[in-house]
Each structure stands twice: as structure tokens, then as C-alpha cells.
Amino acid sequence: MASSGIKLKRRAEFLRVAAKGTKAPMPGLVLQAMRRPDEAPARLGFTVTKKVGNAVARNRTKRRLREAARLVLRREALRGTAVTGVDLVLIGRDGTARRPFPALLDDFGRALRRTGALGASRRSDPPIEPGE
RNA sequence: CCAGACGGCUGGACGGUCGCUGUCGUGCGUGCACGAUGGAGGAAAGUCCGGGCUCCACGGAAGAACGGUGCCGGCUAACGGCCGGCGGGGGCGACCCCAGGGACAGUGCCACAGAAAACAAACCGCCCGCACGGCGUGACGGCCCCCGGUUUCGACCAUGGGCCGCCAUGUUGCGGGCAAGGGCGAAACGGUGCGGCAAGAGCGCACCGCGCUGCCGGCAACGGCGGCGGCAGGGUAAACCCCACCGGGAGCAAGACCGAAUAGGGACGGCAGAUCGCCGGCCCCGCCCUUGGCGGGAUCGGCAUCGGGGGCGCUUUCGCCCCGUCGUCCGGGUUGGUCGCGCGAGGCACGCAGCGAUGCGUGUCCCAGAGGAAUGACCGUCCCGCGGCGCGCAGGCGUCGCGGACAGAACCCGGCUUACAGGCCGUCUGGCCCC
RNA sequence: GGUCCGGUGGCAGAGUGGUGAUGCAGCGGACUGCAAAUCCGCGAAUGUGGGUUCGAUUCCCGCCCGGACCU
Numbered sequence: 230m231a232s233s234g235i236k237l238k239r240r241a242e243f244l245r246v247a248a249k250g251t252k253a254p255m256p257g258l259v260l261q262a263m264r265r266p267d268e269a270p271a272r273l274g275f276t277v278t279k280k281v282g283n284a285v286a287r288n289r290t291k292r293r294l295r296e297a298a299r300l301v302l303r304r305e306a307l308r309g310t311a312v313t314g315v316d317l318v319l320i321g322r323d324g325t326a327r328r329p330f331p332a333l334l335d336d337f338g339r340a341l342r343r344t345g346a347l348g349a350s351r352r353s354d355p356p357i358e359p360g361e
Numbered sequence: 362c363c364a365g366a367c368g369g370c371u372g373g374a375c376g377g378u379c380g381c382u383g384u385c386g387u388g389c390g391u392g393c394a395c396g397a398u399g400g401a402g403g404a405a406a407g408u409c410c411g412g413g414c415u416c417c418a419c420g421g422a423a424g425a426a427c428g429g430u431g432c433c434g435g436c437u438a439a440c441g442g443c444c445g446g447c448g449g450g451g452g453c454g455a456c457c458c459c460a461g462g463g464a465c466a467g468u469g470c471c472a473c474a475g476a477a478a479a480c481a482a483a484c485c486g487c488c489c490g491c492a493c494g495g496c497g498u499g500a501c502g503g504c505c506c507c508c509g510g511u512u513u514c515g516a517c518c519a520u521g522g523g524c525c526g527c528c529a530u531g532u533u534g535c536g537g538g539c540a541a542g543g544g545c546g547a548a549a550c551g552g553u554g555c556g557g558c559a560a561g562a563g564c565g566c567a568c569c570g571c572g573c574u575g576c577c578g579g580c581a582a583c584g585g586c587g588g589c590g591g592c593a594g595g596g597u598a599a600a601c602c603c604c605a606c607c608g609g610g611a612g613c614a615a616g617a618c619c620g621a622a623u624a625g626g627g628a629c630g631g632c633a634g635a636u637c638g639c640c641g642g643c644c645c646c647g648c649c650c651u652u653g654g655c656g657g658g659a660u661c662g663g664c665a666u667c668g669g670g671g672g673c674g675c676u677u678u679c680g681c682c683c684c685g686u687c688g689u690c691c692g693g694g695u696u697g698g699u700c701g702c703g704c705g706a707g708g709c710a711c712g713c714a715g716c717g718a719u720g721c722g723u724g725u726c727c728c729a730g731a732g733g734a735a736u737g738a739c740c741g742u743c744c745c746g747c748g749g750c751g752c753g754c755a756g757g758c759g760u761c762g763c764g765g766a767c768a769g770a771a772c773c774c775g776g777c778u779u780a781c782a783g784g785c786c787g788u789c790u791g792g793c794c795c796c
Numbered sequence: 797g798g799u800c801c802g803g804u805g806g807c808a809g810a811g812u813g814g815u816g817a818u819g820c821a822g823c824g825g826a827c828u829g830c831a832a833a834u835c836c837g838c839g840a841a842u843g844u845g846g847g848u849u850c851g852a853u854u855c856c857c858g859c860c861c862g863g864a865c866c867u
Contacts, residue, residue, distance in 0.1 A: 238733050275733070284406090285768055289737090292381095296738045299380070330739060407859095408798090460848095460856085472814045472851090547850030599848050599856040600813095612797070614867065771797105779859065 237274030237316060246274070246318045253343035257328040258294060259320040260340035268314045271346070273298060277321035290321035297333045305347060315346045 237243060250263030275294055277287045298319060305312055325333070341347040 236733065243733090283768075288734095288769065291733090292737055296380075300738090303379095409858095470813090597849080612867080614797075778857105 237272050237318065242316070243274055243276065243318060246316050250316070250318070251344040253340040255336035255340050256322075257325050257333040257336040258297075258322060258340065260337065260344060261318040261320070262341075262344035262346045263316045264345075265314050265316060271302065271312045271314075272316045274316070274318045275321070276318060277325075281321055281323060281325070286326055287321070290325045293325060293330070293333060294319045294321055294337075297330070297337050301334055301337050301341070310347065312341065312346055317346065 237246070246261050246263045250261045253260045253262070273295075275291050277290045279287070281287050281290055298317075302312055319337075328336075338347075
């Protein structure tokens with residue numbers, strides 16, 4: 230996970246982001262973002278509740294969210310608009326595991342701008358070639 | 362070919378791009394890069410059993426309580442598992458199902474119905490006797506009265522009625538015999554048939570069941586044959602219980618090691634207020650004609666007294682408790698890190714023994730180790746199934762769409778149970794057709 | 797990782813082998829000028845699959861769901 234920064238692990242960290250951050254619900258996921266005073270790389274955490282399904286469904290949901298975050302954050306870094314100084318929590322939803330992957334990438338990109346974690350200057354993103 | 366029974370296997374394939382993680386190697390910027398290589402299951406699940414391992418407890422142990430298991434033999438490290446038998450039940454059959462020890466150790470329960478529900482009895486009923494009984498009906502005999510007819514006047518035929526006797530039968534009561542039949546029920550002192558009897562009854566007999574017993578087969582559960590006994594007396598133990606056997610407790614968050622800053626605990630030592638108080642040790646000086654004593658000074662310790670700050674007891678008087686700094690050592694311990702943690706009751710192949718579970722031998726292989734928790738994300742081609750459309754007599758071919766299960770290791774192993782799209786293999790049973 | 801409880805009408809909640817209470821809610825009726833309260837009546841349930849038993853909400857076993865506790 231080196232390319233996507235540090236992980237959020239402790240329960241207290243998740244609660245702090247939920248309490249003080251900005252929330253952006255999307256069809257494929259819910260993003261919570263909270264600014265930090267420093268400019269270190271973004272820290273990521275993932276939440277998938279038992280409501281989503283059994284262990285297989287929950288793990289698959291987390292993997293797709295991780296992959297989507299990895300691809301989008303790397304694209305922004307290559308573009309010179311790296312997402313820094315922020316804690317992000319991605320929450321899986323019922324449909325996350327079945328949502329078409331390009332749509333999931335788009336959900337996450339839009340959520341980043343909605344929460345202000347990424348500059349909202351750009352209208353649209355060039356599509357990420359799958360498996361690039 | 363159809364229907365079915367049982368056992369076993371499998372549960373997508375190939376490729377591309379981008380990622381995650383263990384190990385090994387190289388490099389240096391010591392956590393990164395590059396290369397090589399490994400990376401979920403038959404149930405990884407439920408946590409229903411059995412073990413290994415670790416810690417705790419304990420003199421070996423035994424017992425109580427509690428819990429579990431329960432036909433016999435075998436397998437196994439062990440088991441509540443498996444295999445092979447036995448007994449019972451179901452199916453035409455292959456085959457399937459069964460907690461299947463003990464009801465003369467004791468206790469409890471058996472609703473409703475029924476006379477009666479467990480210890481003996483008798484509601485209806487059957488039979489005998491008595492009431493030489495009463496009543497009803499019928500037959501017979503005797504006597505009397507009466508309608509009518511015939512008449513040889515003796516009588517005869519015939520109708521209705523009364524009384525008496527007697528028999529049969531029904532009914533009522535009492536006494537006795539019986540338990541076959543009826544009826545109730547899930548269950549009622551064994552079942553069927555024949556004989557027998559006043560009526561009946563294992564009362565007698567045959568067969569079946571049951572109990573006891575002998576012999577034979579079997580390691581055993583059990584089975585077979587024979588003899589004896591006329592039946593020895595309900596069910597329920599997945600009701601309490603009795604008997605036999607098994608079980609010490611906790612669990613990898615077990616447990617072991619390392620351990621920063623800061624804070625805090627304990628022990629020891631040094632230094633820390635005052636007093637012309639008392640006692641003691643040591644050092645110095647002076648005197649006393651000396652292995653000793655006296656006086657003075659300095660220092661240390663103990664005791665006593667007086668004090669400082671804080672808290673509590675109602676404010677005071679008063680009482681109780683706590684309180685400095687430095688050094689060394691010991692112990693505990695938070696976030697965290699390392700180990701435990703991957704060679705094992707191991708996988709595969711072959712052979713041997715055994716009906717089998719399984720065991721033995723030989724060869725060969727090393728095969729996941731994460732920690733907000735890796736083992737993936739996306740795409741393409743193929744495969745399989747279903748559906749639509751087109752072509753074709755048909756087998757089929759082409760094309761499009763949809764779908765491809767249950768499910769994710771967390772110390773490990775042996776079982777059980779539960780979930781599971783589809784596919785494959787083998788053995789067997791019943792039926793139909795053809796040769 | 798381990799242990800222990802529970803599941804009964806729409807809701808709450810009794811029932812220890814034989815017929816499943818009761819309250820609230822709902823519906824209908826009575827009462828009232830109309831309501832409320834009150835009275836009368838009605839419907840509706842044993843999580844699921846097996847087993848033991850003559851008979852199971854109850855006893856036994858397997859699943860499903862919910863909850864609690866310990867480490």
C-alpha cells in the first residue's frame with residue numbers, strides 16, 4: 230500500500246474522521262474526508278459493515294474500493310495534483326461489489342472533489358484504461 | 362432406453378495490463394528497487410465432539426457433585442467418529458432408517474373415553490339355583506260358563522271367557538359360577554383353530570408367541586434344534602432413576618522474550634530545620650604519677666523537646682495521618698516489536714495384509730502464513746448450461762443475450778453437522794424393447 | 797477463541813406431556829345528540845426439519861434467527 234500512503238487503523242481515527250470530516254455519498258461508495266494540518270500523503274481507511282453480506286462479499290467490496298482508490302490517487306499524482314494532507318474513509322455499500330468498475334472510479338473522483346480533498350477545477354477526467 | 366439405489370471424484374481453462382504478500386538472491390539511500398519463486402477450501406463455515414501444544418492446580422490416586430456416552434466385535438492417538446456383524450422396522454428390489462443397557466432396586470405418570478389403566482376386579486352379557494314367586498306370551502291337561510250347528514238325546518263339532526296344574530320363553534329381584542362375546546381406549550392377565558362345558562376358561566390339544574433349560578454354531582451380540590412350563594402377569598427410563606464406562610481447569614487474546622520518552626511503586630545509601638538538653642562511639646588538646654580517670658573542643662548516631670506545610674476528626678484547646686533532594690538496585694507495566702508459527706497422527710504413487718475401517722513397507726515431494734487482516738482488480742479468447750432468431754428433412758450449424766454454485770485460512774490435526782449451479786466415473790436394482 | 801440464554805396472535809406476555817391464558821391494539825354491536833370511558837362479542841399464534849411417545853409449546857437431536865457474558 231505504499232503508493233496510497235498510510236493506513237488508518239485505530240477505531241478512534243475512524244470516529245474522528247466521521248465526526249469532523251465532510252461526507253459525500255455516491256452510488257458506489259460513501260467518502261468521508263478530513264483535512265490535516267500537514268501536507269503528508271493521504272491516509273486511507275475502509276469500512277464495510279455486516280449489512281453488505283458475508284465475508285466473501287465484504288472482502289470483495291473492500292478490494293474493489295482499494296483498487297479504485299489506488300488507481301485514482303496515482304492518476305492525480307502523475308498529473309501533479311496529488312491528494313495530500315487529508316484522511317479518507319471509504320465506506321462500502323450494498324451495490325459496491327456489482328457496480329461497473331469505471332463507474333466506481335468516477336464515483337470516487339467526484340467524491341474527492343465534493344469533499345474538497347481535490348481541486349474542483351476540472352470538469353471531466355480522461356478515462357483510466359482498465360488494468361493500466 | 363426409462364425409473365431408481367449406493368459409492369467416489371470434480372467444482373472452470375488459457376492469456377494480457379496493473380497491484381498485494383511470504384521466502385531467497387543482488388544493490389544501495391535500511392526500507393525501497395530489481396530478479397526468481399510460493400500464495401485459500403471441500404466444506405477454510407457452524408463450534409457439536411475428540412486430540413496435540415501451552416499455562417494453572419494437584420502427593421500417586423480415589424470419591425462426591427455435575428455433564429456425557431450406552432447391542433456386539435474391530436479400527437484409531439482419541440472420539441459421541443468409522444468399518445463389519447446382530448436385532449427391530451420400511452421398500453417388489455438394489456437398499457434405507459433405528460439413543461438399540463436395566464421396568465422383580467425404588468419413585469412418578471398414563472388426559473378423554475371406559476365397569477375397570479395396574480391390582481385386581483366385573484357394566485352389559487352368558488349359565489345355574491332360589492322367590493314351587495309375581496307379571497306377559499304360547500302349547501298341553503282338567504273344571505266351569507257361553508254364541509252357534511248337528512243329533513240316534515248318550516254326545517260331538519266349534520266360538521269366546523274364567524280358574525287350576527305343568528312346561529317353555531321373556532321380564533324383575535336375590536345368591537352363585539364365568540371372563541368367551543359386546544363396548545371404551547394408544548394400551549385391558551397371549552393369538553388362531555378344534556375339543557370340552559350348565560355356561561365358560563390353557564380346562565385339554567395343535568400351531569404361533571413367551572419364559573426356563575440343555576445341546577450345537579459364533580470371540581460376542583445373537584441364532585438354530587430339542588426338552589420342560591400352560592403363561593409366570595401393561596406401557597413409559599429422549600420421566601426421575603439404577604448400572605457400566607469417560608471427563609482436573611483454562612485456552613495461541615494460551616504462553617515466552619524485548620521494551621523508549623514520561624509518570625508512578627519498593628529497597629538501600631548519602632546529604633538535608635533548631636536546641637548551649639541527656640546518653641553513647643570516634644578524633645584532637647590539657648591535667649591527674651598512668652593497662653585508667655577528669656575537663657574542654659570538634660563530629661556522628663539515638664532519645665527528648667520545640668518548630669514548618671497539607672489533610673481529616675464540628676471551629677478552638679486537642680488528637681491522628683502524610684509531606685525534601687540525589688544516586689544505585691529491584692519489581693510491575695501502556696502503545697509497540699519478536700517468538701510461538703508451519704516437517705505434520707503431512708501429501709502423492711506403488712506394493713503387501715485385511716470383506717472393510719485401517720495398518721505396514723518402499724519411493725518421492727516441501728505445499729499459504731496475513732495482522733483494518735495479503736492471496737486481488739479489470740479485460741480478452743475459449744468451455745458449459747438456458748433462452749431468442751436464422752439455415753437445415755434430421756443429427757446439427759451460425760449468431761445474439763443471460764447465467765456459471767456454496768463460500769475466505771487466523772495455532773494445528775482427526776471426525777460430525779450444515780450449505781452447494783453444473784459436470785464426470787463406477788457398482789447394483791426394477792421395468793420395457795431388440796438380437 | 798469460548799460459554800450461556802431465548803424465539804408463543806400486530807405488540808407485550810403466562811403456560812413442565814392431554815383443551816394455549818391475559819392485557820394493549822384491531823373489527824362489530826350496545827350505550828351517547830356525537831365522542832371518550834364502560835359493557836358484550838369476534839378474528840388471529842407455538843421459528844424450522846426430524847425423532848421419542850397413544851399424544852409434543854413442553855422431552856431429545858440438527859438447522860435458522862436474536863441476545864447476553866468471559867478471555
